[in-house]
Amino acid sequence: MLTFFGRAVTSPQRIGSSIFAAAAVTVGLAACSTPEPALPANTEASTVHEFLTSTDADAALGRISTYDWPDDGAKPAGYFTWIGPDATSDNPRVATRAGEAAYVLAEFLAGNESALSSIAPELIDAYATALTPFQAAMVGYDDGVRGFGALGGPDDLSAARSVFAVIATDPDTGRQFIDSAYTRAAEIAATAAEQGCQDRAVAADVGPPAVRAAAELSGVAASADHQLSDRPPPLWDVAHAMARACVAVTKEPPQGAIIDYIENGELLPADVVRQRDTTLEIYYQTQRDYVSNQGLSLSEFYDWWKEALGR
Numbered sequence: 001m002l003t004f005f006g007r008a009v010t011s012p013q014r015i016g017s018s019i020f021a022a023a024a025v026t027v028g029l030a031a032c033s034t035p036e037p038a039l040p041a042n043t044e045a046s047t048v049h050e051f052l053t054s055t056d057a058d059a060a061l062g063r064i065s066t067y068d069w070p071d072d073g074a075k076p077a078g079y080f081t082w083i084g085p086d087a088t089s090d091n092p093r094v095a096t097r098a099g100e101a102a103y104v105l106a107e108f109l110a111g112n113e114s115a116l117s118s119i120a121p122e123l124i125d126a127y128a129t130a131l132t133p134f135q136a137a138m139v140g141y142d143d144g145v146r147g148f149g150a151l152g153g154p155d156d157l158s159a160a161r162s163v164f165a166v167i168a169t170d171p172d173t174g175r176q177f178i179d180s181a182y183t184r185a186a187e188i189a190a191t192a193a194e195q196g197c198q199d200r201a202v203a204a205d206v207g208p209p210a211v212r213a214a215a216e217l218s219g220v221a222a223s224a225d226h227q228l229s230d231r232p233p234p235l236w237d238v239a240h241a242m243a244r245a246c247v248a249v250t251k252e253p254p255q256g257a258i259i260d261y262i263e264n265g266e267l268l269p270a271d272v273v274r275q276r277d278t279t280l281e282i283y284y285q286t287q288r289d290y291v292s293n294q295g296l297s298l299s300e301f302y303d304w305w306k307e308a309l310g311r
Contacts, residue, residue, distance in 0.1 A: 037063035039075070045082045049097050052104040061108045065119050073120025080105070083130035087145055099147020102134050106151055109166045110159035116166045124170045128177045131163065135181045136188060138163060139220060139308070141213035143188065157216060157308050161223045168224035181221035185214040186241035193242035196296050197250045203295030214238050215301045219308025235301050236284045243267055243287035246294055256293065258286040 038060065040051040051057065064076050083105075086098035105127055109116060119127070131138075137148045138160040152159035164181075168174030192210030196203030218234050225231070244267045247254055254262055261268045261283055273283045288298050 037067050040079055043079050048079050049101050052101050069120045073123030077122040077126035080126040080130050087133035096147035102130050103148045106163050110162040113162040113166055117169055121170055125173045128167045128173050132180050135184050139216040157220055160220045161310050164224035178221045178225050181217050185218040186237045189214040189238045190241040190245040193245040194249050197246035197294050207296040212304050215304035216308040219305040223309050239284055239287045242291045258290040
């Protein structure tokens with residue numbers, strides 16, 4: 001049995017949204033005189049996984065995450081470096097172990113946001129690296145990762161926002177983590193566009209869940225993005241990724257205003273279009289219209305994005 005946030009559960013996979021209703025573990029800031037927190041016996045994946053899925057993992061992570069590490073957290077960070085690479089392993093057992101470990105980290109960060117305002121930079125970078133492959137899973141999108149359970153309740157993205165908020169307490173790590181989420185959101189949408197434009201019969205099936213995942217992931221990322229006001233509208237990157245993928249695979253010549261931005265069978269990038277006597281708003285609108293005409297509607301993107309933003 002595992003105990004997280006005061007509740008007994010049988011495995012990391014079954015730690016559900018109910019833990020957020022329980023009292024969060026009290027995490028005290030470590031003073032210089034505080035003894036160094038206990039770490040796993042070694043950095044082997046199996047040992048660290050056992051440590052993270054033990055009954056006192058939450059309290060142990062609290063001590064590790066708030067201790068004033070003299071090496072900026074390099075020592076504890078070394079125990080989590082395997083999680084990110086193992087997440088995409090072809091070996092189901094290895095990938096599942098990584099997903100379970102990442103899930104524990106995500107639950108810990110989400111449940112203790114208010115107490116985790118100054119994690120050592122090397123350690124928070126290790127947490128971010130471990131969780132990056134699971135960003136889509138944090139918003140409930142099934143993109144093939146293993147071992148990572150549901151974060152929060154159905155249609156409740158507050159836990160995911162908390163994870164991003166904690167990671168973003170370090171400006172450099174936060175920016176990289178947020179940028180990775182924006183990139184992943186566009187990739188999810190582009191993959192759906194490629195499938196839908198190759199076979200119009202599946203567009204209605206693959207489009208909505210992918211567009212929603214892209215909107216929610218970019219919205220959750222935006223909730224922690226201190227540079228949000230300086231970024232272009234969130235739909236632009238997603239629409240461009242979808243249109244570019246569709247132009248590359250569609251069996252029919254593109255129709256509509258988008259043809260003004262296609263040369264040699266490829267969609268022109270924004271930096272080229274900026275040099276023309278036109279506006280980027282028109283450029284991106286033609287892409288949105290184009291993918292919609294392919295059966296890949298983006299009409300609900302902003303509704304999902306705003307809800308994920310949580311403001």
